[in-house]
Amino acid sequence: MGSGPVIGEHCIIFGNVFIGDRFRCGDNVLIRDNTAIGDGVTIGNWSFVDTDVVVADRATIGDEVWIPRSTRIGCGVGIGHNVRLMTEPVDGCPARRSYRNIILEDGCTIGKDAVIGPGVCVGAGASVEAGATVTDDVPPDVRYCNVQ
Known part of the structure; x- marks a missing residue:
């Protein structure tokens, strides 16, 4: 654990977790093992970070965010x-269950209530609008929204 952490009530941080300096964590957060969290990262209340996740410096994660295993989050990501990051299909078909990790590149932003699907890469500087459902890669510096 780095210097100057602020950790909320009822948080659980498993073993073999690296946490950098100036880490801030809200209440009721769970961080699983084999995870690396960089300097100046903030994680909101009731969020879940699964195993083998990498969160780079200065990332900000809101309340009630689900981050599945092996996700990669770049520097300065918001x-x-x-937000739900989904690494497996949820259609109930066991034959199609194949795990595919998610990459959020440096400086991208994901709006509230968005869903990022399995295997998606959101490019550096891209913006996913609130409530969007993303099933394909988002190129760098692009604004992505669902058209209804």
Whole structure:
């Protein structure tokens, strides 16, 4: 654990987790093993970080965010409240269950209530609008929104 952490109530941080300096964590956060969290990272209340996740420096993760195993989050990434990163299909078909990790490149932002699907890479500086569902890669510096 780096210097100057602020950790909320009822947080659980498993073993073999590297946490950099100036880490801030809200209440009721769970961080699983084999995870690396860089300097100046903030994680909001009721968020979950699964095993083998890398969160680079200065990333901000909102409240009630689900970060599945092996996700890669770049420097300065912003993730809004209630975002879901999904690494497996949820259609109920066991034959199609194949794990595919997610990459959020440096400086991208994910709006609240967005869903990022399996295997998606959100490019550096891209912006995913609130409530969007992303099933394909988002190129760098692009604004992505669902058109209904």
